[in-house]
Amino acid sequence: MANRIVLNETSYHGKGSICEIAGEVQKRGFKKAFVCSDPDLIKFGVTDKVIKVLEGANLVYEIYSNIKANPTIENVQTGVAAYKASGADYIIAIGGGSAMDTAKAIGIIINNPEFEDVRSLEGVAPTQKPSVPIIAVPTTAGTAAEVTINYVITDVEKNRKFVCVDTHDIPVIAVVDPDMMASMPAGLTAATGMDALTHAIEGYITQAAWEMTDMFHLKAIEIIAKSLRGAVANTAEGREGMALGQYIAGMGFSNVGLGIVHSMAHPLGAVYDTPHGVANAIILPTVMAYNAEYTGEKYREIARAMGVYGVDEMSVEAYRQAAIDAVKKLSADVGIPADLKAIVKPEDVDFLAQSAYDDACRPGNPRETNVEEIKALYESLL
Structure with missing residues (x-):
């Protein structure tokens, strides 16, 4: 069996790397940028940091900002029309997963017009051509969309999110500049940071995991565990650590998939507009407990990477619980709720469970599951 790794052609890291x-x-001879960024980032001057770089070099651009926090089919469709009208030949995506996911879908459809029905991109779509070139500039430390082959779009009509997996959508350039993340409020920093931790833990225990991705994921867990509290407090060290940690997690999970934490989180975003990182953080410890017996010795290494001491002297049961407890502690320390009581309506659980089971991330879970077991996991958090 061949294990595949797909990463950016080029990536830049560190303060000031947007320059x-x-x-x-x-160098690449691009003529006009189609800048995808959400309205709040434009309003608060974050997008303008990149615009100043473009203007300083006399580079032409056009801004597209019809992007919601959970980007919709309509956001993609209007973006495709705007791109065609703009005369642009490349995309700069500035933002969190929302801007980058929208940009990926636009870029794929422009070069693969047979997929103009956005729903046809769900799953592993057989696109033939790479996306329009994308330069991805994350403003949150969590989604790692700048280095992944995944994007997620919300189908408002059907009240669901769908995951798209396509090696043709990966940005050619990632620019991971912690200065672009400095204006993130504490709540968003916490949520996106826990999303990154979920990527690292789920990617580490997924069925397709192997030595190279294990290396990425364990290092990501270590960096995130050391950095997230500081990032929420807006320290420079915390911001820089999270910028790197979330990217490394993306290097791994993009290539091996995730599990039912993400499967269960996606419907919460679609139905209640719950921030993705918050949903992941609440669900993660419960699913870790559910999966524990199917993960071999991996929870010992998760506990170690989370900073737990003495794991080599612990029993299997003890180090598995230590890993779960360390995740719970970090989540609580950064202000994430402990349950779904304020989010989920009991009458929606059947729909949520079926949606989670149908989600593209579910098959990667280390433990085989079914709709009833997923329903029970939701109910345990109510």
């Missing part, structure tokens, strides 16, 4: 964008654009 490298101009040189990359000029």
